[in-house]
Amino acid sequence: MSALLYRGLFDDAALFPPGNAPLGQALPAHREHRTGHRARYVGPFLVSDARVAELRTLLDREEGEHEPLETVVTVPGGAEAVPEAVAAADDARLRLVGLEVAAAPGGVGDVTEALARHLPAGASAYVEISRQGQVPHDLAELAGTGHHAKFRTGGVVAQAHPGEAELAANLHATVGAGASFKCTAGLHHAVRHTTPEGFEQHGFLNVLLATSALLEGATAAEAEAVLAERDGPVLAGAASRITGERAEQVRATFHSFGTCSITEPLEDLVVLGALPTTTP
Numbered sequence: 001m002s003a004l005l006y007r008g009l010f011d012d013a014a015l016f017p018p019g020n021a022p023l024g025q026a027l028p029a030h031r032e033h034r035t036g037h038r039a040r041y042v043g044p045f046l047v048s049d050a051r052v053a054e055l056r057t058l059l060d061r062e063e064g065e066h067e068p069l070e071t072v073v074t075v076p077g078g079a080e081a082v083p084e085a086v087a088a089a090d091d092a093r094l095r096l097v098g099l100e101v102a103a104a105p106g107g108v109g110d111v112t113e114a115l116a117r118h119l120p121a122g123a124s125a126y127v128e129i130s131r132q133g134q135v136p137h138d139l140a141e142l143a144g145t146g147h148h149a150k151f152r153t154g155g156v157v158a159q160a161h162p163g164e165a166e167l168a169a170n171l172h173a174t175v176g177a178g179a180s181f182k183c184t185a186g187l188h189h190a191v192r193h194t195t196p197e198g199f200e201q202h203g204f205l206n207v208l209l210a211t212s213a214l215l216e217g218a219t220a221a222e223a224e225a226v227l228a229e230r231d232g233p234v235l236a237g238a239a240s241r242i243t244g245e246r247a248e249q250v251r252a253t254f255h256s257f258g259t260c261s262i263t264e265p266l267e268d269l270v271v272l273g274a275l276p277t278t279t280p
Contacts, residue, residue, distance in 0.1 A: 005247045007251075008042070009204070011043035011258045013260050015046065016048075033262050043256050044071055046071075046073075047072075048074045055094075056091055066093075069094050072097060075100065076102045078111060079113065079114040080114070083117075086120060099123060100128060101115070101126070105138075108129070115127075127147055128149075128184075131166070142179055143177040143178055151171075151181055152184055152185055154185035154187060155185050161201060163200070164192075167207075168224035171207075171210055171223055175215060181254060182254070185258065188260065190232065190269060191205060192227065193230065205235040206228075206235060209235060210226040215253060
């Protein structure tokens, strides 16, 4: 089992669609995830900039002693909203570990300039690359800035889910630019599948394996075939062979993804035999 491949892979996006958990439930649940027997796999707590004040109010009411909450703030408003988002998260009870900032098509430079001025030391930044823009150009502009890409891989409508060819091309361009990335939305199951609503959703195992293949020189077409694979045991078996330095290289490229359920992706891995039922 290659537990290293999954450490910190699952960012807690319980507040976001389609889960939309109330903050009063999402925060204590996150605390439990981060202290439970699978804590090593759980990333930071994601909150939109519009809800940071609400989070701080809830922290005022929280009982007991807690370590500062590792938090990533999403900034859908783009470059202009970065200063206010950073200021809102300036609270000793929060440890701002990242910003995720949406960029308009061709607007990566504006976002990176804002991050250069306002990103706190020790925080990472992810620039959401617009599907409507010239993705290779935007990735080339992002490369060398020290920041990372963010790809939207789903949503609440079918059109929000990029196909295998589109995602493979984006990942190929990312690896070619020497950049790294995270994903958001529509990725919290291990294996490529069709939802009851008819949405075609990517599997996070597929994305891990496609990333590994691209790092070894695969073409975009070859990565597309990996993204299209729907045989769970085949994917889990291939993932089990990604260990040690190779696993570190994959995760240095594919950092994490936001999931509105922490439990579901972990249970997928248990069912596939990729993780033990219990962890000491």
